[in-house]
Amino acid sequence: MRLVFAGTPAVAVPTLRALAAEHEIAAVITRPDAPLGRKRVLTESPVAAAAEQLGLPVIKAARLDDAVTEQVRALGAALGVIVAYGGIVREPLLSTPAKGWINLHFSLLPRWRGAAPVQRALIAGDAELGVAVFQLVAALDAGDVFAMRPVAVPDDATADVALEVLAKDGASLTLDVVADIADGTALARPQEGDPTLAPKLTxxxxxxxxxxxxxxxxxxxxxxxxxxxxxxxxxxxxxxxxxxxxxxxxxxxxxxxxxxxxxxxxxxxxxxxxxxxxxxxxxxxxxxxxxxxxxxxxxxxxxxxxx
Missing domain, CATH: 3.10.25.10 (Formyl transferase, C-terminal domain)
Known part of the structure; x- marks a missing residue:
């Protein structure tokens, strides 16, 4: 399928690479270069660096606004895939690709909806972590789920290590869901259970x-x-x-x-x-x-x- 991908941190890179190997990526949307380190050196995002290595067009945007929507509309992508972009997808961008957007989330939804699911799960002492791919909707991480997968994480893993493990499993799961959407066999089901929230850590x-x-x-x-x-x-x-x-x-x-x-x-x-x-x-x-x-x-x- 012809896709548009949105993501920013390193945790999104495995999914981008997996999709690029199997599908046509019309463009990659990522956050603008940001100052990093003590010297505040302006540095491109890990997703931008990976996209350039893959020879993919890159759109750098701080917000997914009308200008980005027009760029995406011109691409003619069938599906949008988002992994930790760092911004909210709203209408009309939400429905601009023919099949909308799917989101890779690092939890077993509806547990830990929000920006820091892995961190909150570890703090809470959850016995099980996992990944989910769902249809993006206007409400926070509330869309119907195409697939979920529990993921074994080392008992002593800190959040960064856990995210590395989840990113690899999540890339594989996303690739499976995109293949199902492409051949028309994908089935999304409503989330079951009471949601818990995972706000950004302070x-x-x-x-x-x-x-x-x-x-x-x-x-x-x-x-x-x-x-x-x-x-x-x-x-x-x-x-x-x-x-x-x-x-x-x-x-x-x-x-x-x-x-x-x-x-x-x-x-x-x-x-x-x-x-x-x-x-x-x-x-x-x-x-x-x-x-x-x-x-x-x-x-x-x-x-x-x-x-």
Whole structure:
């Protein structure tokens, strides 16, 4: 089929590549170049870079407005496919391709409708993650579903790792749905069950409550890593927790928030068992090993996170 594709981050690239290998991509819509890093270097999106490697026309747009709608209409695409573009598709663009738009979403709908489904699922401690391809409608992630697939994700996976896994399975699922739409066998069914929402994470979502049980602390760390990032306070300054894991079984029992130096980590007490932090970033400094950071503290004897 002749398609138009919309997406922006790296998680959308596997689907773009899969579709480009099997179908005609009339154009790729992505967000404009954005300043990245400390030097704020203007950088094109991962989808734009992939599209250029594939030799596909690229439309860079901050909003899917009337101008974009006219460009899409001129392309004569039969179907639009969107994966994490970062903007809302409204009428008349929503119905401009002959068969409308389908959306790859990284959850088992109707659970976790919104911008951060994987992050919210990890924070909530969901036992199962997955992907869904649905018909895009005006309401948020509410369209009929063509296909869903549970996806096994490592128990210790942070949000970025989980998204990489889901992106590969999602690309395969989207390719199957597009093939079914092309031959006229696709069937979409209404979503079943009560929806839950997954709004975009804020910096406050990364704050660790050390009084919570270990399972909740670890789930939050996984869900907010790498963005917006897990963090705590120490002497009124923010300490970013870049990498953490369950503490060894023989670790000492610690009061919530109490820190204890170990060979290659810093143990921090939770409401139950400790968290082993192996990499941190103190305020105003670069990332460093947690053990090295700990040895550099002047007062290494009575340090409590969250203070």
């Amino acid at each position: 910096l406050d979502d990364g704050a660790i409550d050390w009084n919570a049980p270990f399972e909740q602390v670890y789930a939050r760390y996984r869900g907010v890593t790498p963005e917006p990032g897990a963090h705590t306070t120490l002497g009124g300054a923010r300490l970013k927790i870049l990498h953490a894991a369950p503490a060894p079984a023989d670790s000492p029992q610690l009061d919530p928030g109490t820190m204890h130096g170990a060979k290659a980590a810093v143990l921090i007490g939770t409401g139950t068992t400790p968290l082993a932090v192996t990499r941190v970033q103190p305020a105003g400094k670069g990332p460093m090993g947690a053990a090295d950071w700990w040895r550099g503290l002047r007062d290494g004897g009575s340090v409590r996170a969250g203070s």
